[in-house]
Amino acid sequence: MGTWLREYVGITLGAVITAVSLNMFLIPNKVAAGGVSGLATVLHYLLNLPVGMTMLALNIPLFFLSVRVLGTRFGVNTLFGAAILSVAIDFTAPFTPVLTRDLLLSSLYGGVLSGIGMGLVFRFKGTTAGTDLAAAIMNKLFGVSVGQALLAVDFFVITFAGIAFKSAELSLYALISLFVTTQIIDLVQEGPSSAKAFFIMTCRPQQVAEAVIEQMGRGVTFLHGRGAYTDEERDVVFCVVNTSEVTRLKELVYKIDTRAFVILTDAHEVLGEGFTQNNA
Template sequence: MLKKIFRVTYEYAAITFGSLLVALSLNLFLVPNKIAAGGFSGIATVVYYVSHYKLPVGMTMLALNIPAFILGVRTIGVDFGVKSVYGTVILSVLTDITTFVQCVTYDKLLASLFGGALMGIGLAIVLLFGATTGGTEMLAKIIHKYISFISVGQILLGLDVAVIVLASVVFKNYELGLWAVLTLFACSKLIDAILEGVNFAKALIIISDKSDIIAEKILKELDRGVTGLHGVGMWTKTEKNVLLCVVKRHEVSRVKNLVKSIDQRAFVILTDVREVLGEGFSV
């Protein structure tokens, strides 16, 4: 029982911390620079300035989320969970509580990059612990219910673009829209890096008549594992071993040179690997 209480407390503390980072990204970088990078936070930023600072960003975000959640329950059911409700509320509260912090920079480039990065880190932490912060993601799921031939991701992108265009028109500054796109890019890259891992590697698929010799050389000289897959050339109907080898980025050139020295006619496919778990890599 005590262990469960500790786990739940830890999860909600992490969600709170992630939401705090998102709130700080808004108040330290984005809102003071009128960068509305999509979502309900972008709409709330526009409303904040249109109302001449009378309507706080956090409370506007919460006001937008309430009908979205109600509509979401009626349309797609209660699938967002208590954590997401908590994440939505705590983000709105923390956004208004932290308005006392001073803007770090009014340089639009720095604000876009660092604001997007900080927001990405915060959102990734929230997502890691099974929550969301509401926003246009809920609207995208609702819309997808009626137009299922368009993916949720495409709808979400469309909504974010619409918010960015709206902000550009209201502020009469289309450069702000470009900065907002840069913010979205930085945010998404940080989310992907944290959720999918930053231990990038390379995978090589090697097709050769001398696969046994190549495999032995990789095993002994590079100290890397190699997996032999049974393959058949559909044109020649010839059976041969297809080698699969995952290496670190700086080892790619060594493998390519090794293969070339053994069989210049070898067919080599090189592809990115987002994350590797196991011996020789992170565990």
């Protein structure tokens, strides 16, 4: 399958999953979790407008405004993703069962499923336009950071929904759903934390490196470092291992140097020999 075809299939799959999550959990329970979909949900209940076509109607002027303000860097994938999501929402609505009327369950499961769908769209180099474009425009015109702009737009939509539905409780559930969605999007894009990265500051970097290579069969990289207080130059040992190997590596390091300074952090989607192969 060609790269472009794989991307469009991935974007379509992600958009359909997102559409199902909206129809199955969020829209029927009036959980407007920010973004253009949240605004379209409010307008659906106020004016009886179809959610999908309302989203498309809101996205089209945003797209052309972004091209005018930001240039033509937003390509075909943006229009494709937005159009597919809008069509999928209205097309799947009559066939999608509403699994629960519990607001907490709807917010959680709707957020998870939406996050999976949106994460797939982003992973395959697509976007569904909406608040992403609005935030980029605000950043260009007013100098507001993209993160702050996204927060402001989503906060406005959620507040508007609470006022329109006369329920502060619905706004609180929408915030839960929005938080879950963003976390799942990151998880889908970055992958689960299946590996750990070690930064090892030691006076015996060569010995530590040799031990890791010989006893654990893991690659090691030397990073050049210099202490700010002592002004002493020293190699920092960098190594990535599986989660199951963390204890073994720590024991190995401290067996060689009991005064070693070790930083351990999560490593997402590690590609290369000994880990996941990059098939992109």
